[in-house]
Amino acid sequence: MESSGSALPSAASSSFTTFVLPIAALTVAIYSFYRLLVYPLYLSPLSRIPNAHWSSAISPLWILYVRYTDNENDALLDAHQKLGPVVRLGPSDLSINSIDHVKTVYGGGFERTDWYSMFDNYGVPCMFSTVPSKEHALRKRMISNVYSKSFMQSSPAARRQARAILLGRLLPLLTASTAADQDPQGLEVASLFMATSMDFISAYIYGLRCGTDFLRNAAYREHWLQLYLNRHGASFYLQEVPSITRLMRAVLRTSPYPQWVDWATQELSEWNTALYNKAMAFLGNVKMDGNSTGTFNRGHFAESPEDEPVVLQSLLTNLERETATHGTDSLLYATAIKQPELAVQSELFDHILAGQETTGLGLTSLAWKLSLHQNAQDALREELLQLKKQTQQGGDDTEFFPTAKELDALPVLQAVIMETLRLDAPIETPQPRQIPPSGCRIGPYEVPGGVRIASQAHTLHRDESVFPQADEWHYARWLPLSSPTDDDNDDNDDAPRRAQARQFWAFSSGGRMCIGSNFAIQEMKEVAAMIYSRFQTHVVDDSGMEPDEGPVSEQLYLRFAPLT
Numbered sequence: 001m002e003s004s005g006s007a008l009p010s011a012a013s014s015s016f017t018t019f020v021l022p023i024a025a026l027t028v029a030i031y032s033f034y035r036l037l038v039y040p041l042y043l044s045p046l047s048r049i050p051n052a053h054w055s056s057a058i059s060p061l062w063i064l065y066v067r068y069t070d071n072e073n074d075a076l077l078d079a080h081q082k083l084g085p086v087v088r089l090g091p092s093d094l095s096i097n098s099i100d101h102v103k104t105v106y107g108g109g110f111e112r113t114d115w116y117s118m119f120d121n122y123g124v125p126c127m128f129s130t131v132p133s134k135e136h137a138l139r140k141r142m143i144s145n146v147y148s149k150s151f152m153q154s155s156p157a158a159r160r161q162a163r164a165i166l167l168g169r170l171l172p173l174l175t176a177s178t179a180a181d182q183d184p185q186g187l188e189v190a191s192l193f194m195a196t197s198m199d200f201i202s203a204y205i206y207g208l209r210c211g212t213d214f215l216r217n218a219a220y221r222e223h224w225l226q227l228y229l230n231r232h233g234a235s236f237y238l239q240e241v242p243s244i245t246r247l248m249r250a251v252l253r254t255s256p257y258p259q260w261v262d263w264a265t266q267e268l269s270e271w272n273t274a275l276y277n278k279a280m281a282f283l284g285n286v287k288m289d290g291n292s293t294g295t296f297n298r299g300h301f302a303e304s305p306e307d308e309p310v311v312l313q314s315l316l317t318n319l320e321r322e323t324a325t326h327g328t329d330s331l332l333y334a335t336a337i338k339q340p341e342l343a344v345q346s347e348l349f350d351h352i353l354a355g356q357e358t359t360g361l362g363l364t365s366l367a368w369k370l371s372l373h374q375n376a377q378d379a380l381r382e383e384l385l386q387l388k389k390q391t392q393q394g395g396d397d398t399e400f401f402p403t404a405k406e407l408d409a410l411p412v413l414q415a416v417i418m419e420t421l422r423l424d425a426p427i428e429t430p431q432p433r434q435i436p437p438s439g440c441r442i443g444p445y446e447v448p449g450g451v452r453i454a455s456q457a458h459t460l461h462r463d464e465s466v467f468p469q470a471d472e473w474h475y476a477r478w479l480p481l482s483s484p485t486d487d488d489n490d491d492n493d494d495a496p497r498r499a500q501a502r503q504f505w506a507f508s509s510g511g512r513m514c515i516g517s518n519f520a521i522q523e524m525k526e527v528a529a530m531i532y533s534r535f536q537t538h539v540v541d542d543s544g545m546e547p548d549e550g551p552v553s554e555q556l557y558l559r560f561a562p563l564t
């Protein structure tokens with residue numbers, strides 16, 4: 001009896017090891033084989049889409065490696081040129097390169113992904129990092145008016161700020177560089193244009209008095225730019241492998257990127273808080289706790305419109321209105337109304353970062369292209385000098401400062417900027433969105449919900465069917481057909497021009513399109529007009545302008561020759 005009692009469990013355990021375990025292992029193996037190979041390769045609705053790499057259907061490793069090595073633009077261009085407008089990058093990751101598909105995704109309000117959460121500042125979201133569409137739209141409405149073209153063109157603050165920055169700060173630096181005793185190597189303009197953009201955007205947000213003076217404070221600006229560059233080291237880990245990053249932090253108490261990235265973020269955040277505090281103090285200690293002094297009166301700034309903190313005021317006023325109207329029921333209650341000071345700082349910090357790097361890069365590319373293409377520079381100068389003559393602002397050169405509306409009517413100025421932003425878009429990398437849960441149709445393909453999908457200016461702007469000789473900087477492609485300076489336009493068909501305008505995607509499109517596009521274009525026009533009505537520029541050294549998908553590290557040395 002004793003022996004039979006002990007034999008039973010051992011028979012059970014032997015049948016477990018003989019039958020159950022192998023069957024379980026086989027089931028797992030078959031299921032894994034099906035899930036990881038058969039389904040993604042042959043049965044998934046995505047399996048009909050061409051793969052950018054042989055492994056794309058079954059593994060994200062190839063595209064992760066491409067992103068890690070900052071080669072995404074080239075890899076996507078190559079894939080789309082070979083495989084068409086829809087390609088599969090990873091098992092659940094698509095790239096599109098057709099303006100019709102772009103309309104479906106970006107015009108259709110497909111939501112952003114957590115990829116954007118690294119753009120939270122101070123631990124709270126801003127408009128850029130907000131995922132839900134309704135919350136995003138509410139945030140956008142609070143500030144979109146002050147960035148609209150009509151508002152900006154007639155804003156006394158914007159005009160006086162631009163004048164003070166360009167005539168009071170940038171022009172003296174350029175003029176000094178032309179003195180006979182100056183080093184013939186020329187001026188490094190990438191850093192100078194980043195400084196110009198920073199001074200522009202911080203003045204519009206916080207007022208000229210409380211904004212930056214990076215143009216004249218070269219030492220601090222170089223330090224700031226270094227901190228900013230340091231942050232790029234973390235993007236891959238935070239955006240592409242966030243769960244591994246979180247796991248490493250939680251379990252190993254370490255981070256995949258160096259600690260100085262966090263220190264740089266901390267210092268930059270404190271720097272922005274200091275600007276905010278200064279502007280708030282200037283505004284007269286407006287309280288954010290519901291006992292505020294009410295809406296702001298532009299009359300305060302009648303004497304010195306340049307000191308008006310335009311964006312800050314708009315945000316404070318509208319956030320206050322939302323608090324008063326909806327209070328705890330507001331969609332923004334948890335993320336903004338409960339912590340208004342941090343929410344405002346987070347939003348404005350994002351505008352500062354978004355506005356300085358992009359426009360600075362755009363201006364650097366513009367000056368580079370105009371220095372390489374002296375014929376375009378001459379055409380632009382002729383247009384500007386003509387305007388100067390018409391507006392009779394002659395006499396003292398330093399005072400020529402056309403209005404934003406006057407500049408907006410200049411076709412060559414518009415064309416050189418469009419062509420520069422086409423070929424050298426400051427943000428040309430993919431802008432990921434997710435397919436909604438119900439799925440959608442992209443061209444001939446049914447795509448299930450949850451799939452990551454993105455397009456990018458880099459490939460859209462190199463589509464030869466829309467932009468012939470797409471790799472060439474050819475500003476005349478943007479000139480109106482009737483323009484006397486456009487020799488190439490003998491045909492009267494403007495359909496190709498409409499197609500170009502439709503496919504221009506430097507600022508994205510749809511509800512999440514860049515809010516600062518008018519600001520950036522107006523600034524670029526003002527800077528270009530100031531420079532090219534006074535100087536001729538020549539390249540001294542552009543070896544630092546090699547195509548670079550990595551962190552912003554461009555360098556460009558130009559010589560400024562005063563017009564005689």
Ligand code: HEM
Nearest residue numbers: 128351354355358359362427431507508512514515516520
């Ligand atoms: C030439 C200059 C600029 C370029 C090329 C540019 C480009 C872009 C692009 C492509 C996006 C969409 C990004 C995405 O969805 O992933 C974007 C969004 C944004 N940009 Fe710009 N930008 C420029 C200047 C500015 C300026 C001056 C500001 C200052 C306010 C700004 C503020 C923003 C903000 C706040 C967003 C987020 C919009 C939203 O979420 O609805 N940008 N920009």
